[in-house]
Amino acid sequence: MKAISKYFILLGLLAMHALAWPITAHHIVSGQVDQVVDGDTIHLTDQHGMKRKIRLQGIDAPETQQAWGKQSTKWLEKQIGDHVVEVVLKGRDGYGRDLGVVLLNGEDLNLKAVREGQAWWYKHYAKDQSPEDRELYARAQRDAKIQYKGLWSQKRPEAPWQWRKSHHIGKHNKAAP
DSSP states (O other): OHHHHHHHHHHHHHHHHHHHGGGSTTEEEEEEEEEEEETTEEEEEETTSOEEEEEETTEEOOOTTSTTHHHHHHHHHHHHTTOEEEEEEEEEOTTSOEEEEEEETTEEHHHHHHHTTSSEEOGGGGGGSOHHHHHHHHHHHHHHHHTTOGGGGSSSOOOHHHHHHHTTOSGGGGOOO
């Protein structure tokens, strides 16, 4: 009986490891983007044929119904085009989406979105970034703001987390960078 219990415990641990493996830090998947949902979410079919919902980690783009939301979505669509992208998976969010950094030809598109004024750096989740990335993203946002790029060209850009809170949308409406 003891041997059977150990067997099931081992089997359970192996199953848990197998389920966790695709979302461990620095696991990279690549694939064709099926859809750009908005400025910080994509749907991707990875190299194994697995359909994934990817939330771009470290950024928060305007919601589609919000000012600059459509421009942010179109910007990301234009960046990705028909290219195959790589995604460095960092975990999962509260909605079950994979969190990741999207790379196109080695370039961090999450950072580029902030640099081009298409998204905010999501400071609330800065603890999930390396100190180097925190500095890069903070500097990118500062520069975009100073240069009035993208959403910073608006008179009073409203951060997505504030917009969601004022419109009672989503469970992330309490988070602020």
